[in-house]
Amino acid sequence: MQIVSLISDLMFTDAQLQASMAANTAPELRAELLRRSAILLQQVERYEPEGLPEIREKIAFFMRRATMLGRTGAGRHDMQIAAGLMDHLQTAATGRSPRQGRMPEGALADGGRLSVYVTQASERLFAIGTDHRYLAASRSEARFHERSQVQMIGRHLRDVLGPEEYERRALPHLQACLSGVPQEYRFAVERPDEGRRTIRCLMKPVTCNAGLRFCALVYKTDVTDEGRAQTF
Numbered sequence: 001m002q003i004v005s006l007i008s009d010l011m012f013t014d015a016q017l018q019a020s021m022a023a024n025t026a027p028e029l030r031a032e033l034l035r036r037s038a039i040l041l042q043q044v045e046r047y048e049p050e051g052l053p054e055i056r057e058k059i060a061f062f063m064r065r066a067t068m069l070g071r072t073g074a075g076r077h078d079m080q081i082a083a084g085l086m087d088h089l090q091t092a093a094t095g096r097s098p099r100q101g102r103m104p105e106g107a108l109a110d111g112g113r114l115s116v117y118v119t120q121a122s123e124r125l126f127a128i129g130t131d132h133r134y135l136a137a138s139r140s141e142a143r144f145h146e147r148s149q150v151q152m153i154g155r156h157l158r159d160v161l162g163p164e165e166y167e168r169r170a171l172p173h174l175q176a177c178l179s180g181v182p183q184e185y186r187f188a189v190e191r192p193d194e195g196r197r198t199i200r201c202l203m204k205p206v207t208c209n210a211g212l213r214f215c216a217l218v219y220k221t222d223v224t225d226e227g228r229a230q231t232f
Contacts (some may be wrong), residue, residue, distance in 0.1 A: 003047055003054045004149045007061055008115035008127075008136035010040040011153055012215065015129040019214035022130070029210055045081060057150035059085045064154050114206070119149060124220040127206070130178055132157045132171075135215055170201075177203040177216045186223070198224045 017033040049055040062082040069075030114136075118127050121138040129135050137152040145152065145160060157174070158166040173183040183203040191197050202219040 003044075003049065003057050003061075004119050004136075005115050006040070006044055006047060007057075007150060007153055008119055010037065010044055011129070011135040012114055012127070013037045013040055015135055015214045016208050016210075016212065019130055019208070019212040020210065023212055025210060025212070053148075055085055057148060060148075061150055061153070068154070118217070126152070126218050127215045128157055128174060128218060129215050130213075132174065134160070141220075173201070173203055174216060177205050178213060180205050180213060196224075197222055 013033060013036050017030065017037055020030050020033055044058075044061070047058070049058055059082050062078045062085065066075045066078040066082060069078060114127070118125055118136040118138060122140065124138060124140045124144060126137040126141045127135040134152045134155050134157070137149050139149060142149045142152050152160075157170060161170055169185075169187060173185060177183045182205065184200065186198055186200050189197050189199055200219075200221045200223045202221075204217045204219075205213050206215045206217055207213050
């Protein structure tokens with residue numbers, strides 16, 4: 001779905017902005033990232049869903065933003081958008097189809113390349129920001145957690161993995177990766193229908209053009225049968 005790439009693009013840009021603010025980079029860079037973020041958010045708002053699934057994804061995105069922003073002007077604005085979309089959803093569900101979806105003009109290509117790479121990957125792949133929240137996820141990653149791709153965006157890795165697995169296994173490697181050191185490790189899991197499986201996790205730090213590390217790409221692959229590894 002195009003809405004997935006567009007929202008992921010916004011999340012990648014916001015992650016770069018967060019890294020830029022933390023590093024106290026030049027005001028010009030922060031201003032450019034703020035401009036890009038504002039443009040992308042406007043594009044998400046104006047995006048015309050192509051069917052009921054995209055309407056639901058857009059509602060979920062703005063509801064989640066409204067919850068995070070709370071009783072602020074921006075939070076109320078996002079809640080109004082979600083409410084309007086709910087009306088749209090009700091209208092569409094009665095038989096009147098929404099207009100054909102399209103990507104708004106002027107989409108920014110820089111973050112877009114990364115969002116497309118992640119969201120369209122066939123393997124289990126996702127991007128985690130410096131706040132340890134999902135910026136984007138492939139279909140396989142979302143399906144593994146029984147959620148849609150948009151529903152994965154913004155979720156904290158702790159909530160997805162569970163506190164124990166997050167603290168004991170993922171956190172040390174993620175912190176090292178976000179400091180610039182690629183990580184690779186393996187762990188065992190018990191699958192109800194398949195028994196004990198060995199999973200390889202590969203983490204790669206991502207640096208923007210300004211030299212700031214703003215996220216990690218995480219690949220998970222089933223390597224139980226070495227030589228014919230199958231990504232699940």
